[in-house]
Amino acid sequence: MKKNRNLMILFAVLLAGLIAPLVTGASGAGFWVEVLLGGLMAGVLYSLVALGFVLIFKASGVFNFAQGAMVLFAALSVARMAEKMPLWAAMLMAVAIMVVLAFVIERLVLRPLVNQDPVVLLMATLGVTYFIDGFGQTVWGSDIYEIDLGIAREPVMILQSVFDGGILINKDDVAATAAAALLVILLALFFQKTKTGRALRAVADDHLAAQSIGIPLNRIWVIVWSLAGVVALVAGVVWGAKLGVQFSISQVALKALPVVILGGFTSIPGAIIGGLIIGVGEKMAEVFLAPIAVKAFDLAGGGIENWFAYVLALLFLLVLPEGLFGEKHIDRV
Amino acid sequence: MGGGKTIGDVVLDLQGISLSFGGVRALQDVTFDVREHEVRAIIGPNGAGKSSMLNVINGVYHPQQGTVSYLGAKRHDVNTHEAAVQGIARTFQNIALFKGMSVLDNIMTGRNLRMKSGLLAQAFRLPSAEREELEHREAVEQVIDFLEIQAHRKTPVGRLPYGLQKRVDLARALAMEPKLLLLDEPMAGMNVEEKQDMCRFILDVNDQFGTTIVLIEHDMGVVMDISDRVIVLDYGKKIGDGTPDEIRGNQAVIDAYLGVSH
Structure with a gap:
């Protein structure tokens, strides 16, 4: 099929771009692996935010613009509450806050707008975004706050025997990756193996039919927004610990958009793999493409990291509109 | 027809149901009941209010007037989820699978x-x-x-x-082990062979599980074959109610289906 061929070409180009620096000797193996790992770690964070998008889209068909704001809000809650109590207590409290938020959003926004056009719901979540952003500042303040996970920040040198000069990695990055992996496994179990997961998938497919077999729509929405809230919390804490809790988190969260386009709006594995591809892609582009741009065209060379993800997503949209793992729609005509 | 089966008490009783959407009066003062273990068909030309009736039973629509009694008790306005909890299952005219x-x-x-x-x-x-x-x-x-x-x-x-x-x-509706099964045009768009299969399944469900069935159907032949009692709607009003034989001889029904010169 033509589509498949295009996809193969796209992947071949990406792969070629990935290993080019290594083959052409533009970088040492150790440095290349370091950049790769750095990209993967950043990708995990994108994946976490994208996961929140996918959860809500899967279960309610709503594209939740507010996911980024929820990440910031959760991170702010943890950071500020951790000043007065142990971190674990602050995290538990923050989970409770996110669940309450889910209840409020369901009651005040989703329920009155049930059966409206998707675009109406999208606008509604835009409103929710600005509300949560502002409300977070009202309650918790607008400075830069820190979250201390108690993991040493200094990088560790590993594999010195394999690569010349070894590879530097951060312990907190490794912890973040492990947390993300655990979360993904739990979510996959939940969706595939529990009756609530089945109910969530049912609601995603057909509201009316789901209700007719006795699935309570409102409760399902509260559950799924709570889940998205918890995912946002994990993303917010990991991110906040790395970069500090600040407003820019909710902006960076927009990187999850190209991730879900790439991975497919309805796929949890898609969100993960999409995040990793984008994370690695933009780091590689920034580190290895920028110098070429500077040398060949006498450009300034910076900022590739900012647009690379979106261009990549655009390419995927052209070749594979439903994303790598999205549900294929087979319509009978 | 399930030979020798016993029809039981009234499980669903609708009294004076009226439903309108803005100016459109979908149902006007419709009264009928459904007895345990029977196959009850609702027929009528397009736009007669058949689907509206089914949706009232299922809790999708709430009639402005009239009462619904289910299992001997008067039912308040339930939503679809509550209806399911009470043992009412349904299938859809335009398949609504996941x-x-x-x-x-x-x-x-x-x-x-x-x-x-x-x-x-x-x-x-x-x-x-x-x-x-x-x-x-x-x-x-x-x-x-x-x-x-x-x-x-x-x-x-x-x-x-x-x-x-x-x-x-x-199958999804049957998995609920419903007391009352609502079928919205179960044979619509099927070929003859598929229709025969579906008829057999409906009769078997009714026979083996004793499930009470309310069905909407366009195919008159099918309806007359498998139903115990039939209600005929036209422009939201009930114009006939009885056994298939009684319906066949009902002049108002014949007029509604074949048209009548005034």
Whole structure:
């Protein structure tokens, strides 16, 4: 099929771009692996935010613009509450806050707008975004706050025997990756193996039919927004610990958009793999493409990291509109 | 017709149901009942209010006037979810299956109300949850056998041909073990062979499980063959109610279907 061929070409180009620096000797193996790992770690964070998008889209068909704001809000809650109590207590409290938020959003926004056009719901979540952003500042303040996970920040040198000069990695990055992996496994179990997961998938497919077999729509929405809230919390804490809790988190969260386009709006594995591809892609582009741009065209060379993800997503949209793992729609005509 | 079956008491009683959408009066003062174990058909030309009637029973619409009594008690305005809890299941005119899921998972959703294990017990596959899942899987397998869709268990429903999708829709409703089963045009768009199969399944359900069935159908031949009693709607009003033989001889019904010169 033509589509498949295009996809193969796209992947071949990406792969070629990935290993080019290594083959052409533009970088040492150790440095290349370091950049790769750095990209993967950043990708995990994108994946976490994208996961929140996918959860809500899967279960309610709503594209939740507010996911980024929820990440910031959760991170702010943890950071500020951790000043007065142990971190674990602050995290538990923050989970409770996110669940309450889910209840409020369901009651005040989703329920009155049930059966409206998707675009109406999208606008509604835009409103929710600005509300949560502002409300977070009202309650918790607008400075830069820190979250201390108690993991040493200094990088560790590993594999010195394999690569010349070894590879530097951060312990907190490794912890973040492990947390993300655990979360993904739990979510996959939940969706595939529990009756609530089945109910969530049912609601995603057909509201009316789901209700007719006795699935309570409102409760399902509260559950799924709570889940998205918890995912946002994990993303917010990991991110906040790395970069500090600040407003820019909710902006960076927009990187999850190209991730879900790439991975497919309805796929949890898609969100993960999409995040990793984008994370690695933009780091590689920034580190290895920028110098070429500077040398060949006498450009300034910076900022590739900012647009690379979106261009990549655009390419995927052209070749594979439903994303790598999205549900294929087979319509009978 | 289930030879020698006994029709029981009234399970569903609708009195003076009126429903309008803005200026459109979909149902006007319609009164009828449904008895236990019977196959009750609602027929009528397009736009007669058949689907509206079914949706009133199912709790999708709430009539402005009239009362609905179910299992001997007057029912307040329920929503679809509550109706399901009370044992009312339905199929849809335009198949409303969960397209992304397999046949098996679709039918399993029909067991949702009956599954009691907590979220964590299920997620971590505790023995109690495991046992429950197996029990319900068994019930689902029976439905699958009954409707002869064994070969398609793992197929995503979107890939099945139309007639089979209709059957899965029925299977999901049956998995709920409903007291009252509502079928919205179960044979619509089917070929003769598929229609015959579906007729057989409906009669078998009625016969073997004793399920009370209310169905809407366009195909008059089918309706007359499988129903115990028929109600005829025209422009939202009831114009006939009785056994198939009585309906055949009813002049108002003949006029409604064939047209009449005034």
